[in-house]
Amino acid sequence: MRGFDATEFAARTDRAQSMMQAAGLSALLLTTEPEIRYFTGYLTRFWESPTRPWFLIVPSSGKPIAVIPSIGAALMSETWIDDIRTWSAPDLTDDGVSLLADTLREVAPADAIIGVPDGHETHVRMPLADFRRLQEEIGKRDLCGDTGIVRALRTVKSPAEITKIETACAIAGRAFKRVPEIAGEGIALEAVFRRFQMLCLEEGADWVPYLAGGAEQGGYTDVISPATDALLQQGDVLMLDTGLVWDGYFCDYDRNWAIGRVSANVQHAYAALIEASDAALDIARPGATAADLYQAMNSVLSRHDADTGAGRLGHGLGMSLTEWPSLIPTDHTVLQPGMVLTLEPGIAVDGKVLVHEENIVITEGAPRFISPRAGSELPEI
Amino acid sequence: MRGFDATEFAARTDRAQSMMQAAGLSALLLTTEPEIRYFTGYLTRFWESPTRPWFLIVPSSGKPIAVIPSIGAALMSETWIDDIRTWSAPDLTDDGVSLLADTLREVAPADAIIGVPDGHETHVRMPLADFRRLQEEIGKRDLCGDTGIVRALRTVKSPAEITKIETACAIAGRAFKRVPEIAGEGIALEAVFRRFQMLCLEEGADWVPYLAGGAEQGGYTDVISPATDALLQQGDVLMLDTGLVWDGYFCDYDRNWAIGRVSANVQHAYAALIEASDAALDIARPGATAADLYQAMNSVLSRHDADTGAGRLGHGLGMSLTEWPSLIPTDHTVLQPGMVLTLEPGIAVDGKVLVHEENIVITEGAPRFISPRAGSELPEI
Numbered sequence: 186m187r188g189f190d191a192t193e194f195a196a197r198t199d200r201a202q203s204m205m206q207a208a209g210l211s212a213l214l215l216t217t218e219p220e221i222r223y224f225t226g227y228l229t230r231f232w233e234s235p236t237r238p239w240f241l242i243v244p245s246s247g248k249p250i251a252v253i254p255s256i257g258a259a260l261m262s263e264t265w266i267d268d269i270r271t272w273s274a275p276d277l278t279d280d281g282v283s284l285l286a287d288t289l290r291e292v293a294p295a296d297a298i299i300g301v302p303d304g305h306e307t308h309v310r311m312p313l314a315d316f317r318r319l320q321e322e323i324g325k326r327d328l329c330g331d332t333g334i335v336r337a338l339r340t341v342k343s344p345a346e347i348t349k350i351e352t353a354c355a356i357a358g359r360a361f362k363r364v365p366e367i368a369g370e371g372i373a374l375e376a377v378f379r380r381f382q383m384l385c386l387e388e389g390a391d392w393v394p395y396l397a398g399g400a401e402q403g404g405y406t407d408v409i410s411p412a413t414d415a416l417l418q419q420g421d422v423l424m425l426d427t428g429l430v431w432d433g434y435f436c437d438y439d440r441n442w443a444i445g446r447v448s449a450n451v452q453h454a455y456a457a458l459i460e461a462s463d464a465a466l467d468i469a470r471p472g473a474t475a476a477d478l479y480q481a482m483n484s485v486l487s488r489h490d491a492d493t494g495a496g497r498l499g500h501g502l503g504m505s506l507t508e509w510p511s512l513i514p515t516d517h518t519v520l521q522p523g524m525v526l527t528l529e530p531g532i533a534v535d536g537k538v539l540v541h542e543e544n545i546v547i548t549e550g551a552p553r554f555i556s557p558r559a560g561s562e563l564p565e566i
Numbered sequence: 567m568r569g570f571d572a573t574e575f576a577a578r579t580d581r582a583q584s585m586m587q588a589a590g591l592s593a594l595l596l597t598t599e600p601e602i603r604y605f606t607g608y609l610t611r612f613w614e615s616p617t618r619p620w621f622l623i624v625p626s627s628g629k630p631i632a633v634i635p636s637i638g639a640a641l642m643s644e645t646w647i648d649d650i651r652t653w654s655a656p657d658l659t660d661d662g663v664s665l666l667a668d669t670l671r672e673v674a675p676a677d678a679i680i681g682v683p684d685g686h687e688t689h690v691r692m693p694l695a696d697f698r699r700l701q702e703e704i705g706k707r708d709l710c711g712d713t714g715i716v717r718a719l720r721t722v723k724s725p726a727e728i729t730k731i732e733t734a735c736a737i738a739g740r741a742f743k744r745v746p747e748i749a750g751e752g753i754a755l756e757a758v759f760r761r762f763q764m765l766c767l768e769e770g771a772d773w774v775p776y777l778a779g780g781a782e783q784g785g786y787t788d789v790i791s792p793a794t795d796a797l798l799q800q801g802d803v804l805m806l807d808t809g810l811v812w813d814g815y816f817c818d819y820d821r822n823w824a825i826g827r828v829s830a831n832v833q834h835a836y837a838a839l840i841e842a843s844d845a846a847l848d849i850a851r852p853g854a855t856a857a858d859l860y861q862a863m864n865s866v867l868s869r870h871d872a873d874t875g876a877g878r879l880g881h882g883l884g885m886s887l888t889e890w891p892s893l894i895p896t897d898h899t900v901l902q903p904g905m906v907l908t909l910e911p912g913i914a915v916d917g918k919v920l921v922h923e924e925n926i927v928i929t930e931g932a933p934r935f936i937s938p939r940a941g942s943e944l945p946e947i
Contacts, residue, residue: 303694313684
């Protein structure tokens with residue numbers, strides 16, 4: 186099923202409002218795509234255009250209020266939102282700021298604290314000059330952090346959300362399985378990238394916002410570069426890492442292939458990556474922390490050269506390609522059923538890196554793989 | 567050719583520094599993908615991940631300085647940038663803020679004004695809490711607007727940039743030409759969306775960040791909704807609007823098709839859209855303004871119901887799907903050779919909308935179409 190029942194959005198809003206009350210917040214002001222979609226179901230690729238700001242206010246009670254450009258009115262009216270206030274954007278003298286200020290004055294008392302997501306992984310998606318003007322226009326109402334409310338809500342997924350992520354993972358799994366059809370010695374990496382995206386679409390992706398990877402002798406230089414026109418050669422390790430989307434939810438995992446034969450060093454390093462993700466998997470249960478998963482993987486990786494520069498060994502996943510938490514030593518987020526995580530160990534080997542990535546769901550018991558679990562031998566093309 | 571010569575980045579930086587001097591700015595602080603890529607050539611799809619902030623400082627002289635997560639160091643070192651300062655991100659206690667503050671203190675005097683893009687179409691891509699902390703850490707240095715410097719530079723494209731946009735347009739043109747292969751009565755719109763993205767890739771797109779469209783009887787409800795599973799029917803008008811990317815540059819135009827026969831009203835409205843874009847084309851020369859193009863189109867459209875809610879009749883185009891200026895009555899941006907624009911007239915007809923879009927380049931003389939100019943008859947599938 187595409188979309189969600191209205192009850193899902195009502196439950197999200199109720200939870201937010203309970204947390205807002207506990208934190209002393211009179212409203213939340215949201216400006217980014219996942220934040221607004223989380224409370225509304227408003228799904229469009231139009232966010233690719235940086236021109237127009239979009240606003241959602243979660244009041245202390247009742248449904249959220251949309252303050253948006255008129256171009257979005259028709260689509261927003263198909264969501265569960267009733268109160269939709271629009272202006273004709275772009276407006277070079279007042280691009281929604283006074284309409285937003287009016288609405289905030291209406292829903293929040295004169296001395297209110299209004300929560301704006303302000304922590305890691307967030308930004309305020311509106312012009313800085315307009316944000317400063319908004320602060321002036323709402324009087325003594327204070328635009329403070331949201332105390333992590335939106336992050337806390339989004340980190341634990343509902344069963345319906347998990348189903349969508351699993352659907353995305355399954356689509357990617359079918360596409361990855363078909364990589365031998367499109368990759369091999371003598372084929373340019375950029376052709377592989379292009380054709381792999383076509384496979385993702387053919388297998389059911391709505392779109393493919395993210396694809397990265399590499400292919401060099403025995404590994405790759407990094408995991409974020411665009412493809413070059415270099416031809417795949419015997420001894421390359423090809424890696425493809427995709428974040429494709431189904432109904433607004435991402436998968437994010439990778440697969441590696443040896444092009445012909447690779448060195449024993451590389452095979453050994455690859456096996457260590459699988460061993461590392463298995464080590465994290467073994468302890469990925471409610472009560473363990475993100476840092477614990479990091480340590481479990483690092484205890485395997487540190488027998489090798491684990492300095493890949495990536496900065497972490499996995500992360501949350503859902504409406505965004507990457508979400509809270511981060512698998513790093515200092516992230517003490519406690520795992521809960523419904524969290525969806527990537528396990529993403531990396532190793533440096535002979536001047537190159539190798540990275541493996543799986544997606545799992547935390548349950549009451551053992552975690553569940555939602556990417557097709559890879560074996561410990563590097564598959565050969 | 568992919569990428570640019572280093573001379574292109576040096577010229578961009580020189581122009582920025584001249585404008586900064588005139589405006590009294592000691593540095594620019596940039597945080598978003600197109601802003602950073604404009605001065606560096608740093609091209610990666612990794613921006614899809616919201617986790618890590620990225621910073622670029624343009625000092626009053628010399629090359630820009632990158633202050634970025636270590637995961638980006640290898641790729642940034644392949645650009646013309648020499649001074650690359652990294653931290654291991656994510657860092658939950660200090661995610662690059664003190665490194666950025668140190669660098670700003672180094673390049674800008676104690677009473678400096680530092681320009682941050684703060685106007686329409688911009689945002690500051692870093693957590694609000696970190697931005698506020700940065701302001702505290704840099705003493706009396708003031709984070710002000712950039713007086714539109716980055717916008718002014720990006721609005722006028724170099725020949726090399728225009729070639730990339732034209733390449734993207736040509737790829738889309740070949741894909742649009744093949745739409746009759748994938749669309750027709752009885753095919754679901756979501757299958758058309760999926761297959762059209764595959765055609766874009768097959769014809770050479772690096773990726774397809776944007777696709778919108780619609781297909782209903784005699785038009786569509788809006789132009790930003792995702793595809794549904796509704797089957798195309800006789801009498802539908804199918805519209806596909808794509809922003810595909812080649813080497814980091816977008817096209818952005820649409821095409822319409824009648825599925826079988828449509829009413830005379832619809833055919834008449836479509837012809838008016840072509841007439842409107844032709845009217846803008848006739849005057850799209852240096853010295854005319856964005857508002858003039860709006861008025862030229864609106865004089866044709868206002869003979870019909872021109873209220874589509876879109877808010878404008880076209881816009882700039884380049885490293886982003888939509889860029890400055892906007893074709894609206896109040897945008898008095900004067901056209902200059904090297905600007906790339908979309909002409910995007912819309913009409914409401916019998917409760918639906920129809921939108922047509924072309925891409926043009928402003929030259930010293932008559933403008934040049936870079937999308938394949940559509941005829942005034944709605945093509946039939």
